[in-house]
Amino acid sequence: MLSIPIEYYLILSAFMFIVGVTGVLIRRNAIVVFMCIELMLNAANLSLVAFSSYHGNPVGQIFVFFVMTVAAAEATVGLAIIIAIFRNKLTVNVDEINIFKW
């Protein structure tokens, strides 16, 4: 194991992150936008784990553990906000949720 160069993992991670960014920019459904944020967090986790494993240092994996905790908290609060918005506006389309714009 660990015979393949670390660039493979890093490029896969960069690709997944870019796909997540594109999703956030082009999708209009707020729930899918949240899923794209999870995709970006996972892409970052992949590079953290790759470096941690290739260096033989567990700190990167502990950081991934905390990233997962924050992602869980973020998903909980974000979905609660989406439910609250849906109750008031009956939509989750981010183009129609513009009460802060003027």
Added chain:
Amino acid sequence: MNIELILFIILATIAAVTSILVITRSNAVISAVFLVLNFFALAGLYLLLNAQFISVVQIIVYAGAIMVLFLFVIMLLRTDGEPRIFSDKRYIKYFALLISIFVFIQVSYLLLIGSPSKSVTGNQSASINSGTIETIGKELYTNYIIPFEVAGFLLLAATIGAIILAKKKFE
């Protein structure tokens, strides 16, 4: 062609294709299912990197808990599908795609020029040792005990916040 490279190619292909499918399907439930598949592929990649603990946590927390929460909310809300991704002819989509491809090319170029594999070469025994639940548990409960407690407090705060936000009306 060794077994690790073959496994990496299979898992990386699954991860890349499912991540694209997540953002191109117009139905949110299908996106969520592909995201679960993507998380499973990532868990396989973590196993390939000798990170057993993170791999198991990835399946339990992400594919298990978070995605079930997402699917629950998707099915709870009535979300009529958006227009298909390429039938909607707004310039911002092409602009977003252009910028993303540009940034990806930039990052890949830097990675290939910098070539971190020259300085970062895997050490097999240290790598296996660093991914076990024993090492991570020891670190978490000694050096990282305060961040660990803060993470627990953060989850408590998130739970209370979600309950308050999703309540029927604010008082």
